[in-house]
Amino acid sequence: xxxxxxxxxxxxxxxxxxxxxxxxxxxxxxxxxxxxxxxxxxxxxxxxxxxxxxxxxxxxxxxxxxxxxxxxxxxxxx
Numbered sequence: 555x556x557x558x559x560x561x562x563x564x565x566x567x568x569x570x571x572x573x574x575x576x577x578x579x580x581x582x583x584x585x586x587x588x589x590x591x592x593x594x595x596x597x598x599x600x601x602x603x604x605x606x607x608x609x610x611x612x613x614x615x616x617x618x619x620x621x622x623x624x625x626x627x628x629x630x631x632x
Contacts, residue, residue, distance in 0.1 A: 568576065595603070 565573070565576065
């Protein structure tokens with residue numbers, strides 16, 4: 555009897571709670587495989603991403619700085 559057949563037969567005897575646990579474990583295995591299969595970007599890809607988002611990052615970093623500086627000035631004056 556193959557492993558697949560053994561597992562299938564075992565599943566037939568599980569109650570609803572145990573089936574739910576098996577389903578959650580299977581979902582975890584699928585998730586884990588997707589995470590481990592994802593390739594790690596190389597330096598060239600990381601450089602391209604950095605360049606692509608650097609302007610946006612700068613804008614976000616500067617956003618609200620005037621309010622922050624005004625708050626610091628007000629705090630120093632008190």
